[in-house]
Amino acid sequence: MRSYGEYCAIAKSLDVVGDRWTLLIVRELALRGPSRYTDLRGGLPGIATNLLADRLRELEHAGVITREDAPPPIATTLYRLTPRGEDLRPLLDELFRWGLPLMTEQNPEDAVRSHWLAGAIGLMLTDRTPDAPPVTVELRTGDQPIVIETRDGTIHTRLGPAESADATLTGPPKPILGLLLGLLGPADAKAGGVDFGGDTTIIERITA
Known part of the structure; x- marks a missing residue:
């Protein structure tokens, strides 16, 4: 994740969600709720699987998303927005x-x-x-x-x-x-x- 290197709230925000695909991942989780990796790939046509994995890792590190193990019969990892990630909903609405x-x-x-x-x-x-x-x-x-x-x-x-x-x-x-x-x-x-x-x-x- 590259940084703008500016002591500015907008620049700091873009350091977290300004990379390509990042805000669209947030969009998917906001619209769909907790989602599997395959669900996210289906909602992001064109993204490379390694890039999606990188973006998810960066968002998790930034506290925007978290992952959890879903109980059976799903029995897979689900990604969801954290409260900090939920705070991005008004931004998505305005976009x-x-x-x-x-x-x-x-x-x-x-x-x-x-x-x-x-x-x-x-x-x-x-x-x-x-x-x-x-x-x-x-x-x-x-x-x-x-x-x-x-x-x-x-x-x-x-x-x-x-x-x-x-x-x-x-x-x-x-x-x-x-x-x-x-x-x-x-x-x-x-x-x-x-x-x-x-x-x-x-x-x-x-x-x-």
């Missing part, structure tokens, strides 16, 4: 928000994981009619369905599928995100490959 406008462009070679999208979607949507009955929307995109639920005026997201969805959106992630962000109308989203199912008026209730 999700800051990066959302950048997701209007998608490289065809970009990897997609549904739990990345769920993390961003949960922060950007608002229930416009919080006093109305709860609704469930299922997004069929990425590698797993994403379920959006409204409860008590709050948006909740999780990986699906939903037991019973009031509305569904099926298609590529970019136009679905564009629709939910209010950057695309339904016609443009359909032109981008999005199929609507169920009560599509519900979509207007939760768009950003």
Whole structure:
């Protein structure tokens, strides 16, 4: 781990989480909770296994993560955030928000994981009619369905599928995100490959 060599809180923070892949490892543990080494590799396409091992060792040494032996039937090592690591959640939330406008462009070679999208979607949507009955929307995109639920005026997201969805959106992630962000109308989203199912008026209730 290289140091900036500056007596500055930002520089000291970047000494710990500023290397390539490091903050994405924190993202995986924040979104997934305690994870196996293989889970982390699956959520970090492109990382070399030796580099992942190095980054995990550095984060453990810095007190950001810890590892524990899971009981049977898992019977393997799990990595999780320490309280110090949990303190990085607000930073991750702000990076999700800051990066959302950048997701209007998608490289065809970009990897997609549904739990990345769920993390961003949960922060950007608002229930416009919080006093109305709860609704469930299922997004069929990425590698797993994403379920959006409204409860008590709050948006909740999780990986699906939903037991019973009031509305569904099926298609590529970019136009679905564009629709939910209010950057695309339904016609443009359909032109981008999005199929609507169920009560599509519900979509207007939760768009950003």
